[in-house]
Amino acid sequence: MAKFGAVGRSAILRNPNETMRLIITIIVGVVFGFFVGISFPSISITKLHFPSSIISYIEEKNSGLSTQALLNHAWATVTNQKNIDPPQLPFDERKIYVPTNPRGAESLPPDIIASESDFYLRRLWGSPSEDLPIKPRYLVTFTVGYEQRKNIDAAVKKFSEEFTILLFHYDGRTTEWDEFEWSKRAIHVSSRKQTKWWFAKRFLHPDIVAPYDYIFIWDEDLGVEHFNPIEYIRLVRKHGLEISQPGLDPNKGLTWQMTKRRGDREVHKETTEKAGWCSDPHMPPCAAFVEIMATVFSRDAWRCVWHMIQNDLVHGWGLDFALRKCVEPAHEKIGVVDAQWIVHQVVPSLGNQGEIVEGKAPWEGVRKRCRKEWGMFQNRMTEAEKNYFEQKRHENSNTDSIAAANSTFN
Incomplete structure (x- = not known):
């Protein structure tokens, strides 16, 4: 071996x-x-x-x-x-980039983009296509405290299954509302001591409420004995109103002349006010004007209004005078529905959510901030418009200068 x-x-x-x-x-x-x-x-x-x-x-x-x-x-x-070649994948087949997608979603294929949502309640079982026997076409929101539950119960019962009910709770009490059967089908959002417009800015983004034809953004102290929501919407459509409210009982509470109910018509879009209050009969408060206590917006109008609501100005004072900027012509598309009217009960519940400061009652501090916000909003709008028009004049001036230079050169 x-x-x-x-x-x-x-x-x-x-x-x-x-x-x-x-x-x-x-x-x-x-x-x-x-x-x-x-x-x-x-x-x-x-x-x-x-x-x-x-x-x-x-x-x-x-x-x-x-x-x-x-x-x-x-x-x-x-x-x-x-006779096989190694696979050669082009770059655009390996990576997705779609600049027209919503910001932040450019890497997703367009067919998977879900840019809108809703408040429709879904089951935890079964087929998603069978979750909704009825898709509500309208949304109604109330900003509420538990003390006003009886009033809200009466109001909600006016709205049929075609309405999604959304309650914004400013007192933190939500589970107690289960004493009402409809409450178990409603959407509840709770944050203590916040206002209607604070909730609206944060939870009613236009892409969230996009499925709804009309959005009701209402206070809690409204009597609805003479109000039918479906008939109201019929009249709004008939008269081409993009922003509206029911007429207010002229004998209850303080209100503008424009929003007082008239008993001889279905809808009105203009009024007369005190001498000197209206420099233009097509401008607020004589026209293109509704109050913010019981406003109803079309889907398109709300998309504009939402962007106008300021994050830090929570009371909404001043919005009613600026709503006209979101529809055109405003004096024809903003109006009051007289045939469907409500009663403003003037319950000072929001004022009671304030605090005693320097010995003053809670409501006094709340009212003082309301007035302050009104002035702040008006100033911001004035400055924003001024800046816009100055910029446009500057751009036009530059364009004219370039055109003149080109003309001289030629």
């Missing part, structure tokens, strides 16, 4: 070329069989792992060929025999 071993080693030493050919043939055969067997041309041959002793031996003994070159040659041999 010792002699045989010596002879064998001598033979290998005497025939190194034959040994190399044998090793390379084995490698090529293994590689070919591997790729034929799995038939996945996308897998690179360079990712195969061979024993390091074989790789080292080849690199040391071959005639100037590196391991990578040998493996590439093996891959070329296989693909030439099978």
